Amino acid sequence: MKAEIITIGDEILLGQIVDTNSAWLGQQLFDLQIHVQQITSITDSESHILQALTAAQSRADVIICTGGLGPTKDDVTKATVAKFFNTTFVHNEEVMVHVKQIFERFNRTMPAMNYGQADVLANAEVLFNDWGTAPGMWVEHEGKVFIFLPGVPFEMKNLMTHRVIPKLKNFYSEEKLVLRYILTVGIGESHLAEMIADIEDSFPDQVHLAYLPKIGMVRLRLTVSGKDVEQLNLLADELQEQLIERIGKAVVSTEDISFEEVLIKSFVADNCALATAESCTGGNIARVITEVAGASEMFEGGIVSYSNQVKVSQLGVSESTLEAFGAVSEETAVEMAKGAKERLGTSYAVATTGIAGPGGGSQEKPVGTVWIAVAGKQEVQTKLFRFHGDRQINIERATAQALLMLWNLYRQEKGD
Structure with a gap:
């Protein structure tokens, strides 16, 4: 069985929001053995919506549309869909009571425009929205299933999980x-x-x-x-x-997980702890680690030592080292890693110091120069990198290389 996802909203095309709905929907549909063939993002315009629905109907069995179901004038999906199906609207009193209760709960007067949210397609099965005012709709038309959902992610996910997926489970896909x-x-x-x-x-x-x-x-x-x-x-x-x-x-x-998850699982299994000391990466290594559930079992903490003063006071970097070699040096990186490991009491520590850009570089140490040090149970390893890119790319590359160096030292000391 083939599916197509249509996301409706100018804000997606303008880059004001990121379309996370489609990725999540694709995962849910795959679990049902419903295969997404295409994802289309379009503006809140009648012509684009009609064209997208017509095209999707020609190549997919299940068409899921998100967005454009709100009460304001720029939300034209519902009226356009009625035209597509050549149908009318009917008033749904259950939806109306629910919408009123939401406003009453917050002691707010309901605007007149919200009354229209209880008007649903005459040929649709209403998908009651427990968490919002815009109901979803399920339409079976000419052998195809059309599902219309609000674009707000938590509302869409709730409707999909509790209203749509139970219905889609009844469909059989041969492939x-x-x-x-x-x-x-x-x-x-x-x-x-x-x-x-x-x-x-x-x-x-x-x-x-x-x-x-x-x-x-x-x-x-x-x-x-x-x-x-x-x-x-x-x-x-x-x-x-x-x-x-x-x-x-x-x-x-061989799991569908990130490299950070691999690191965390491995460290937890071996009862290893990690600390970070970051200068040019500004806490990004700690961020990607702590974004993963379970990181607290192996990550003790990190120190963002952007200034030399913090390197000295919080990590124990020697002032003589900074004077002799500078903040961006192998010697400083080593002392940062050792200091983080000792002061936070961990098995491993990773340190970064460099020039992310766009300014701050010199002929000797141009923008993109980064020293990374990893302190392990038995030794400290260092490496100099010369990245070429803008600030964010340099930070991302330094983060990726730091994690790779950490992994390699961990595997080496483990004897793998």
């Missing part, structure tokens, strides 16, 4: 998909592709391998399609094992 993942670090996309080219060339037509690169890492997604799930899983396992054997130690996970 099945199984996925396998391989997360690699420390090897570029092109080198990885060359390494496994002959294996990939031998894949049957029902198998597709996708490369999903990020700074410092590449995730491989293996997709196998067919009708017999048991056979698909056997084939997927066999091909995944071939790839893992060829790639070797660059493989860090």
Whole structure:
């Protein structure tokens, strides 16, 4: 069964908000073996909505639209959809009572425009919105299912989880998909592709391998399609094992998780603790670690030592080291890592010091110069990087390299 997602709203196209709804919807639909073929973002205009619905109907079995169901004049989805289905509106008293109760709960007078939110398509099944004023709607039309949901993420997710998914479970999809993942670090996309080219060339037509690169890492997604799930899983396992054997130690996970999650799980399993001492990355390493649930089991804390004074007072960096070698130096990075490890009482610590840009560089130490040090149980390792990019890219690259150095030292000391 094929699906298409249509997101409606000028704010998405203008970049004022990020469309997280589509990614979440895609995951939910895949779990139901409903395969998203296309995601389209359009403006709040009648012509664009009509064109998108017509096109989606020609190529998908399930069409999910989010956004444009609000009460204001710029929300034209409901009126346009009525025109598309050549239908009218009917008043739903249950929705009306719910909308009134929301305003009463906050002791607010309900504006006249909100009365229209109780008007729903005559040919639709109402999807009651427990968490908002705009109800969703389910329409079955010419053998296709159209689902209209509010664009507010928490309202959309609640409606999808409790109203839509139970209904979609009744639909049967003959074609099945199984996925396998391989997360690699420390090897570029092109080198990885060359390494496994002959294996990939031998894949049957029902198998597709996708490369999903990020700074410092590449995730491989293996997709196998067919009708017999048991056979698909056997084939997927066999091909995944071939790839893992060829790639070797660059493989860090076969789960659909991030590198940060791999680090956290590994440190927790081995009862290791981590601290960070960051200058040029400004706390970004600590941020990407603590964004993962469970980080508190292995992350003790971090010190953003942007100034030399903080390097000295909080990390114990020697003033003589700073005077002799400067803040951006191997010697300073080493003392930062050692200081964080000792003062926070951890097994490992990672430190960064450099020039992220756009200013602050010199001929000797141009913008993009970064020293990274990792203190482990037995030794301290350092590396100099010369990045080329804007400030944010330099910070992201330094963060990725710091985590990779941390992982390599951890694996080395573990004996892997």
